[in-house]
Amino acid sequence: MDEFTPGREPVTLVELDQDFCQLTYGGPPCTAELGVTGPRKCYNVLATCQDPDNYTLDTLTLRFARAQAELPWHWQAIPSVQSVSTNPTEINPGGGNKDRSPLGSRAKVRVRFKDHPHSDFRVDPYRDERDYQPLERGTFWTKWLARNPYHRGRLMRIREGYIDQAPEDMKTRHYVIKEISGPDANGRVTIKGEDILSLTDISRAQAPRVTEGELASDISETADSLTIVNYRSSDDYPAPSDFEEGYGTVRISDEVIRYNSRSVNNGEITLSNLTRGADGSEADSHDAEDNVQLCLRYTGKEVWRVARDLLENYANIPAAYIPFTDWEAEADTWLAQFTVTTLITEPEGVQDLLGEITEQCQFFVWWDERDQEIKLKALRPPTEEPKQLDDYRHIKADSWARDIDDDQRISQVWVYYLQRDPTESLDEPTNYKRLRVRIDAQAEQPEKYDERKVKRIYSRWLESQAQAINVAARLLNRYRDGAKYLTLRLDAKDRELWTGDVADVQLWSLVDATGAPRLTRYQVISAEEVQPGETVEYDLLNYEFDVTSRFAYWMGEDAPSYTEASEEERSRSAAFWSDDAGQMPDGSTGYEWI
Numbered sequence: 001m002d003e004f005t006p007g008r009e010p011v012t013l014v015e016l017d018q019d020f021c022q023l024t025y026g027g028p029p030c031t032a033e034l035g036v037t038g039p040r041k042c043y044n045v046l047a048t049c050q051d052p053d054n055y056t057l058d059t060l061t062l063r064f065a066r067a068q069a070e071l072p073w074h075w076q077a078i079p080s081v082q083s084v085s086t087n088p089t090e091i092n093p094g095g096g097n098k099d100r101s102p103l104g105s106r107a108k109v110r111v112r113f114k115d116h117p118h119s120d121f122r123v124d125p126y127r128d129e130r131d132y133q134p135l136e137r138g139t140f141w142t143k144w145l146a147r148n149p150y151h152r153g154r155l156m157r158i159r160e161g162y163i164d165q166a167p168e169d170m171k172t173r174h175y176v177i178k179e180i181s182g183p184d185a186n187g188r189v190t191i192k193g194e195d196i197l198s199l200t201d202i203s204r205a206q207a208p209r210v211t212e213g214e215l216a217s218d219i220s221e222t223a224d225s226l227t228i229v230n231y232r233s234s235d236d237y238p239a240p241s242d243f244e245e246g247y248g249t250v251r252i253s254d255e256v257i258r259y260n261s262r263s264v265n266n267g268e269i270t271l272s273n274l275t276r277g278a279d280g281s282e283a284d285s286h287d288a289e290d291n292v293q294l295c296l297r298y299t300g301k302e303v304w305r306v307a308r309d310l311l312e313n314y315a316n317i318p319a320a321y322i323p324f325t326d327w328e329a330e331a332d333t334w335l336a337q338f339t340v341t342t343l344i345t346e347p348e349g350v351q352d353l354l355g356e357i358t359e360q361c362q363f364f365v366w367w368d369e370r371d372q373e374i375k376l377k378a379l380r381p382p383t384e385e386p387k388q389l390d391d392y393r394h395i396k397a398d399s400w401a402r403d404i405d406d407d408q409r410i411s412q413v414w415v416y417y418l419q420r421d422p423t424e425s426l427d428e429p430t431n432y433k434r435l436r437v438r439i440d441a442q443a444e445q446p447e448k449y450d451e452r453k454v455k456r457i458y459s460r461w462l463e464s465q466a467q468a469i470n471v472a473a474r475l476l477n478r479y480r481d482g483a484k485y486l487t488l489r490l491d492a493k494d495r496e497l498w499t500g501d502v503a504d505v506q507l508w509s510l511v512d513a514t515g516a517p518r519l520t521r522y523q524v525i526s527a528e529e530v531q532p533g534e535t536v537e538y539d540l541l542n543y544e545f546d547v548t549s550r551f552a553y554w555m556g557e558d559a560p561s562y563t564e565a566s567e568e569e570r571s572r573s574a575a576f577w578s579d580d581a582g583q584m585p586d587g588s589t590g591y592e593w594i
Contacts, residue, residue, distance in 0.1 A: 012084055013065050013077060013159040013167055014111050016177070016191075018148055020044050020060035025126065029054045041126045043147050060122070063167075064113065070163055076122065078140070082112045082188070084158060086173065088528040089195060089499055090539065091366045093379055093478070102355035104525070107195035107369055109158055109175050115141045115187040123147075141182065141189045151177050153204060156193050173369045174321075195367040196321055197374065200354060205315035206347035208296035211236045214289045215252070216268060221283040225272035226257075228292050234264045237271065237294055249278065249295040251345040254423045256281040256295065279343050280421040296344040303338040303361040303461075304331040304376060307354060311374065315350045327376045334378030335363055337470060340461040343422045360415075360459045361467075362474045370498055379474050382502040382543075386521065389490070389497075390506040396535070399489035400507065409482035411443045412454045413472035417462040427458045436465060438472035440480050455479075484542035486522055492529070495536045499527050502543055 021044040023030045030051050034041060037050035049055050065071055067079040090105040118140035120127040127134055137143070145151075154177050161170030175193030182189035199205055213231035228237060239262045240247045247258045250271065260273035277283035298306055304327050311317045331338075338361040344353070358364050362379040389395060416432035424431045444452050455475060462468055486505065490497070497503060504519040512518045522540035530537045 009068075009070065009163040011065060011068070011071070011161060011163050012081070013063055013075070013157075013161075013170070014081055014084065015157040015159065015167075016062045016064075017059045017155040018062060018144075019046060019150065019154070020058050021046075021049065022056045022058035023054065040131075041129065043124050043126075045147050047147055047149055062123070064111075072163070075167065078118075080113045080116055080140070082114050083110075084112075085110045086158065086528065088526045089367050089369065090526040091364050091499060093364050093523065093525070093541065101351070102359040102364075103197065103200070103351060104364070104366055106198050107173070107175070107367055109156075109173070109193045111156075111158075111191045111193075113141065113189040113191070115139045115183040115189055118143070139183065139187070145180065151180055153177065153199065156191065172372065174372055195369065196317055197365070197367050199315045199317055200311065200351040201349065203349075205350040207310055207314040207350050207353060208294050208344060208347055209236075209314070210347050211292065211294045213237065213269065213292045215286055215292060217288045219286050221276065221285045223276075224274050225270055226252075226274070226292070228269040228271070229267065231269060234269060237262060237269050237292075243297070245297060245299055247275075249297055249343065249345075251293045251295055251423065252286045252290050253284065254281060255284050255286070256343070256345060256423065280419075281423050293346055295346075297342070299341050300339050301341070302331060303335055303340050303357055303363070304328065306340060306357060307365060307376070310350050310353055317374070321372065321374050323373050323375075330376055330378060331363075333383075334380045335361060337467060338362075339463075341463050342419070342460045344460075345422050356459070357461055360457055360461055360471060362471055364500075366499060368499060375500055377500050379478060384502075386502040386504045387494075387497050388506075388519075389488075389494075389503050391508060394490055394494055395505075395507070396489040396491065399537075401487045402507075402509070403485040403487075405483040405485065407482075408479055409449070410453050410455045410476065410479045411449065412437065412439045412452065413475050414454060414456045415459060415462065415468040415472055416457065417459045417468050419460040422460065426460060429458075432458065434465070434468070436468035436472060438469070438476055440476055443480055481542075486540040486542075487538065488540070489530070489535050489537050492534050492536060495527075495529070497524060497527070497536075497538070499524050503540065505540070 021042075023044075025041045025044075026032050026034070031054065032038065032042065032050035042048040042050055046052065046055055063075055063077040064081050065075070065077040065079055066081045071077055071079060087105075087108040089107040092102055092104040116139060117135050120134035120143070123144065124130075124134065134143075138146075156175050156177055158173045158175070159167050159170040160172075161167070175195055176198055178192045178194050178198065180189065180191050211231065213228040213236060216227040216229045219226050231237065237250070238248060240260050242248075247260050248262070248271070249256060249258050251257070255276070256278045257271075258275040258278045259271035260275075261271070263270045263272075298309075308322060308324065308327065311322060312319055340357065340361065354365065363376060364379070365374055365376050367373075368375045391397075391400065415436045415438075416429055416434070417436070418433035419426075420431050420433060429435070443449050457471065459468075459471075462471070488505075501524050502521060503524065504521050506517050506519050508517075510518050510520050521543040523543040524538050525541050526539040528537050529535070
């Protein structure tokens with residue numbers, strides 16, 4: 001049987017991964033002792049631990065379900081779920097929607113439970129040794145919240161399937177816990193979760209990390225060494241050899257200082273061989289107890305590797321969720337020109353930093369709940385064959401709606417780049433050495449839109465005119481006519497179409513000037529199974545890459561010339577130079593550089 005077989009009983013499981021110590025109370029290396037370190041044994045969680053130095057983190061998975069007959073006993077599912085509601089990921093290609101973060105919107109889940117008495121089965125390994133009856137004390141959630149105050153950011157999963165399926169075979173969505181509220185006066189508990197990319201939120205992840213070290217004494221504006229005290233770990237200020245550039249960088253007040261030597265002695269760290277007033281800042285004197293902040297520097301780094309570093313090393317997103325091979329293949333084809341250089345001198349939200357580089361380097365990342373991966377795609381024409389959709393064979397009757405958002409239209413793109421001083425404001429034009437402007441003058445003419453709409457980008461990442469030109473061209477190509485949205489529903493048989501995919505859509509209301517049907521290209525910005533196994537709802541955004549154009553991208557050194565290339569090599573996106581009239585040797589139209 002499959003999900004379309006009638007008579008199957010659907011089930012939704014909610015799983016929470018709570019922290020749980022893998023040691024046994026009083027068993028080595030745990031030094032806890034009943035009556036000495038505490039009046040009763042712990043609950044194998046950090047909040048009740050009596051030997052935190054030896055606390056050994058493990059995970060305990062708790063499973064919940066709605067109350068329904070025939071729940072398999074071996075699932076050990078607590079039947080207290082009342083409702084589960086989800087909202088899908090929404091992408092924002094190129095940061096075009098100014099009302100959304102360049103990273104788009106996070107997938108969300110809201111689960112409501114009914115609280116109840118509980119025997120502490122599984123959650124208390126010593127329940128049989130207690131001097132009280134767990135069923136007579138508190139309720140499940142009141143006890144669980146008292147024992148597990150550190151639940152924010154822990155993993156949770158929603159599994160949807162059927163009673164006769166194994167949980168691991170069900171469709172699974174992954175989230176992290178954002179907050180737990182309740183129980184309220186009616187005994188209701190609500191858990192809110194967001195997708196894995198929510199770990200980039202500024203309250204959770206910052207780059208560089210905060211360093212708390214302070215100057216041990218005053219230093220003059222010409223001092224060649226400085227000493228740091230009151231730091232948490234000597235690793236907060238790595239040796240110069242730990243950096244690709246061969247030197248480290250710190251910030252004190254508004255001065256950036258490079259160091260080429262580091263020593264650690266008697267609780268003090270000394271940085272020496274200093275370069276004062278580095279990276280466009282000004283040398284200055286500083287007082288004892290001034291904070292010394294380690295900086296984060298990227299030099300000539302492929303933009304996708306920067307995104308990977310921020311996600312994996314600063315947002316602590318497990319590598320299993322990031323398909324690096326796929327990222328690299330996409331970037332090698334469409335993002336090869338985007339190597340970036342910047343210095344980040346104070347802690348900033350990873351979410352904000354990712355938003356900057358995705359908008360400015362013209363790619364986007366999103367959480368794909370179907371594949372359980374963080375996807376990366378450049379703002380580019382499709383290389384795969386778009387799915388064909390029409391309102392006769394695919395789109396459910398009366399399920400579609402169109403909308404136009406003219407506020408997203410742009411006629412000019414101004415790109416400020418080559419930052420002068422990394423300690424100054426990002427959105428101050430005078431803090432940049434270069435400005436590149438691209439204008440669609442025809443769109444501003446009275447007979448067309450008769451309006452000038454400017455998008456300004458202040459980039460500490462871009463380092464060349466070619467990059468600035470590329471960014472401006474792609475943004476104008478995508479948003480010069482505004483944003484046209486389409487919402488529709490498809491039967492589950494067509495659900496291979498998903499977030500980030502491209503489709504050519506034919507509706508009775510989409511016609512050319514003669515009234516003939518016209519295929520219109522869209523990109524899926526969100527997808528959700530509103531009726532599991534039956535109906536999928538899509539939000540789409542117009543994808544204004546001309547279907548008849550041939551687009552150029554970076555080719556390998558071993559690529560053939562146009563005259564030597566096969567028809568297949570010519571037809572797919574490539575990069576062959578045309579003559580001054582825009583023609584190829586065979587008379588065909590040249591390639592469009594984006």
